[in-house]
Amino acid sequence: MMDFDQLRERAFEDLAKIFTIEKTTVDVKTRLGTPKKIEQWKVTLEVPLPEGVTDFTVLVELKDDFPLSLPVIYLAEDDYEKIKYVPHIDDRRNICLFDNENIKLDPDRPAEIIKACLKQAATIISDGITGVNNGDFVDEIVAYWANVYDPKDQVFEAYLGDGIDAIAPGVHPGHLLSPAYHNVDFLMSSGSEQSQQVIAFFKTRGHKVTEQAYFYLGQIGHLVPPFYIDNRRLISYLREHFSSQWSAVKRYLNQSFGPKIFAFSLEVNGQLVFFGFYIPAIQAKIDGWRRTSLTSLNVLDTVQPSKAVARIAFKYFSQTRLQKRTDGILNTKPAYKFMVAGLGSIGSNLLSGLNSLEVSEFVLCDPDIFALENVNRHLLSFNEVGKAKVDALAKYLTFQNPFLHVHTHKGSIVDMIRSRSGLMNTMDVIFCAIGKDAIENYVLESLSEGIIGRPVMLFWVEPYLAGGHALYIRPSTGFSLKDLETNGYYRYNVISAETYADPGRQTLLREAGCQGSYVPYGKAAISLFFAHLIPELYRIIAEPPDTNIAISYAGDLSLAVAQDLQLSDFGNTLRSHQLTTNAI
Template sequence: MDQFEEARLKAFDFIKSFESVDKFNAEQLRYYKLDRFVEAWKLKIDILDKNNQIIEVTIHLCFKFDFPLSVPILFLSSADYEKLKYIPHIDTNRLICTFDSEVTKTDVSQPAKVVLECIKRAKKIISEGIKKENFEEFEEEFISYWECNYSKSDLVLNNFLSLINPHESISSPLLINLKTQIVGFKYIIHNNNKISEKFKSYLNQQKIDYTEQNVFYFELENKNFIPPFDFNNEEVLVLLNSIDSNLIRLYESYLNNPKTETGLVLVNFKTKDNKVLIGWVNSPLTFNNKKGFRPNIMKPFEAISKYQRKDKVIRVLPETYTQRRLSIRTSGLVTQPEYKFSIAGVGSVGSHLISFLNSLNMPEFRLVDNDILAVENIGRHLLGFNSLKKYKTKGMKDYLNQLNPIQEIKTIEKSIIDVVVNEISFINETDYIFVATGKDNIDEWLFNSLKKGEILKPMFIIWVEPYLAGGHIIYLNPKNLIDYENLFKDNNYKYNIIDNKYYNSPENTIALKEAGCQTTYIPYSSQNLMLFLASVFPFITSTIINSKLDSKVFTWIGDLDFLISNNIDISDFASTSSFGKIIENND
């Protein structure tokens, strides 16, 4: 007997000492469709009803293999569910929501106590539900009840994607009907704003055809809005009339409009603490097939209000895809700063830097580079084989928009010098500029442009040495510039890790070259690049989030043992340092 089986046995023996409980055999597990669990029990419990009379209720306790590391899952029996439905915290699959497994930590040393607490919670839920003492809690799990199936014919569509933040002003939402589904979505609901334009641009880039139409929209406050929610057409009209009698007239006009292809009713449902978008569409109209009616002679509204008034509507629960929701689901914060970053140089360092910066609430990126991704680049570039022969800027834009189609990505396929001279607003409109060209002369030219007041925003200059012996960051804030020229002596950077002799003469160079002209490259591994960026990123984020004014100079120390083993001399500056150390250089 293994430890998990022993835990279940201890719990069963304990519960059996004061409750009526039996184990399901293999045949019963299959019959009740519980054979996905390693074990299940049938438990009869006593509950007080609304008249304080004792009634007997049957629940099924089901165990995963790893109990007591996991919480038992409880279901109300089918017979009792039909008698008692609908009760908060019990869905149409009869699942009793006792404890949230995502946040519940069980005491593995006391499996019987774990089961007992689940039973106590189930009794409380059922008893309060029967007495209607917890009906206000329907609101807490409203979405779950909206998407439940209340009968075999009840339908809830989950192929709608919403780009609308229900907490913002909504005026005239529109519906995109995709000719080809994308990741399971057929319809896109949007508020006809900048975000929707980004998404439509993404659809055009992916060559996905679509049509667009109006949506019937209104707001609804929760006033005893409790399940079941399997409305028919007649009940929908009663609901609309109870909100505002004018809604009926507007709904009729909307349905009868020849341009209404998919009649979507979109509701901004207000709960005590939240807002959520829900909706419905009408079942297919069948009145044209009725004897005695000529095709298309009857208006849709007349059909649903007279001849198909008992037909169920098809509920819709749009999947919300907004920056607000993504922010809450990641950082837990409702609002976060919205940054704009310029990246000059989208090679190996720049592309991976973008991946790190993208964690800052998916900022707007403006990418500058005139280079095309070649086969020899993909060993350490963020992009891969599918992006070959694309501009690196365009490849990164495609990559980022695959992650998030509504993220703003702008590109210019020119050198950063050309952009500063002719289109400087492209970078001056952003919050920070990151330079990762790896070219000393370009870095110095950009510093002088910053010094002269042409470039207006703080700048990070980032580069690495061969074999990633070291990585360097110079942070330049125009409000408090350092003496950039003082960082160099005899055209060499003062804080190089590798001895300057390798940079001063061609015969000592440690750069590598393939056959042919202009094929020289700086060797370093993708692994060490990740170590460098991961080490310095906290400094970058701290500088950005705290809007630091002081210019700074940092050096990251790479694998010095590798240099020594390959007979590469180390500079005096780095001779006493160790792998992974970050040095702030005071200049």
């Protein structure tokens, strides 16, 4: 077992042979705000400069799990004040050494890890002082914009909507959120459809959304810290760098004494990065000024010239940005559109699997209210008991992905076919997890007669999920469930027809009351079913077959035997958790 304390001590002893080093203790606050004493190592670092080698003091901080993690290295405060505003050293004096995602550590050589970090720190200090790495400011410009350069400095975060890269300079409608969403209360939107979806998402969450105009100034060529700015310097900056917009800027400023937001952009590595300034509402009544002659520009430039201007650090709230940040690639294919009818335990968990694909639109169809007895094996939780399944799942999907279009129908799929078949026929696949032969046959008749023109998939499971089944049926093939029945029982059942026909076998459980029967199976069994089924579903969706297909899954067959359920001839050919497909 690794002895972390011993490894730290060994590293200190090795470093003491080549560096001037001493241990110190500092007080810090934990995330909960409680004080904590931590150990730092004060190291004298020799940094080569054109005028000769110069000593700098750095503080090495080791986490409890060192050498499984990199040390954090800070520049001593006095030395930071001499050289501050150089690349890769932030306002907390933290020296950004390496990209942690790309580092492979050898925990058996703890001193070598620290020496490599100290060497990199010396290089960063040297390159920063000599200007060698000034170009790195651009690569990390967002971090430098958010640094604190003065005790009066304020930096707020705001969101950028989809399509913002294409907006023209001028005044545009943005949106304020109340209360804030994770400390963000402004969305700089482009008016695109996705921006409207984000606004709808915030409203669904209960935020009050009000319009707040912002002025997009355009693109600039460069930015160099420090970025602290007061009112007078802001006015000068706007006049100098955005002279073509100055007349419009003055009109925007002077149209009211309300809050103002300015935004501009800088191209970094082929992409636009946005930055902003926030000016709060101005007190219109000021001693010595007539109300009629006072303007916002007067106040900023003359009355309150030294008041600090808050900066805005923007981050994208767009589907494109989120997809690139996670997947690493952008999907160029059209997003899927799915309908799911029957939102019980099978349908809701199917919905979760489908939602992992690139989907732009869902149609949800179910007449039922989510009941307490549904909770244990459903996607929804106790919090949604008493709500319509379609509404609760629509909200779930929207919270998972605000960029989805979700249609709901609080009725049966029969109603949908009669009244909204046009919407159904815009879907890529129609999924049915209803489990009622009569309704499924009606759906298949509609498919055969051309009322439904999209592929249909039917899903159902057997008791204790000894078997799970799915049918993929293409339009206008004339398929009927009777085509797969032998003496009234499904050909690919895992449980035998004799077991189903025997009234003494418990293939259904029953509670007191009318319509109290239910098929027994647990949530773990559902998870295993979909773990095996989903990859096959994804293949079918991506490359629609040119024939109808029956998919069968064998669950835990030992559980079926333990429940005295006889397996069918087909079931006896399967092993537990096996998935088979057959053309039909």
